[in-house]
Amino acid sequence: MLRFAAVLSVLLVPVLALAQAPAAPDAARERALVRMVRQDCGSCHGMRLTGGLGPALTREALAEFPLDSLTAVIFHGRPGTPMPPWKAMLSEPEARWIAVRLQQGFPEESAGVR
Numbered sequence: 001m002l003r004f005a006a007v008l009s010v011l012l013v014p015v016l017a018l019a020q021a022p023a024a025p026d027a028a029r030e031r032a033l034v035r036m037v038r039q040d041c042g043s044c045h046g047m048r049l050t051g052g053l054g055p056a057l058t059r060e061a062l063a064e065f066p067l068d069s070l071t072a073v074i075f076h077g078r079p080g081t082p083m084p085p086w087k088a089m090l091s092e093p094e095a096r097w098i099a100v101r102l103q104q105g106f107p108e109e110s111a112g113v114r
């Protein structure tokens with residue numbers, strides 16, 4: 001019985017660790033991220049994200065990008081270009097959250113996210 005419990009806990013620990021992995025942003029943080037993308041990213045990528053100093057970040061423009069590379073560009077920036085890293089402002093899951101939303105067509109600040 002004791003051995004069964006030990007085996008069970010060995011199996012459960014990774015599951016619990018996964019459940020505690022960095023969570024997706026909560027609703028308030030999502031609103032802050034939408035605002036940040038519209039304001040800060042928009043200053044280079046255009047207020048409509050249709051391009052400016054930086055390229056368009058519309059659903060159409062980003063459709064072919066692998067999600068991992070989009071996340072990496074947002075998190076680490078693109079060295080040697082004006083695209084700065086955002087890792088001081090964002091967690092990696094948050095960068096991925098932004099990348100997913102950009103590929104879906106980024107929400108407006110006024111729209112409820114989710």
Ligand code: HEC
Nearest residue numbers: 037040041044053054055070073074078081082083084086
């Ligand atoms: C200081 C200006 C600037 C800001 C602010 C900025 N970017 Fe960029 N970004 C650029 C430039 C310039 C490029 C193109 C880099 C290159 O030449 O490859 C770029 C590239 C990108 C790309 C790759 C797109 C492609 O077609 O290669 C993504 C995705 C991106 N930025 C997302 C963001 C997000 C999200 C934010 C805000 C969190 C942001 N950027 C803020 C200037 C900026």
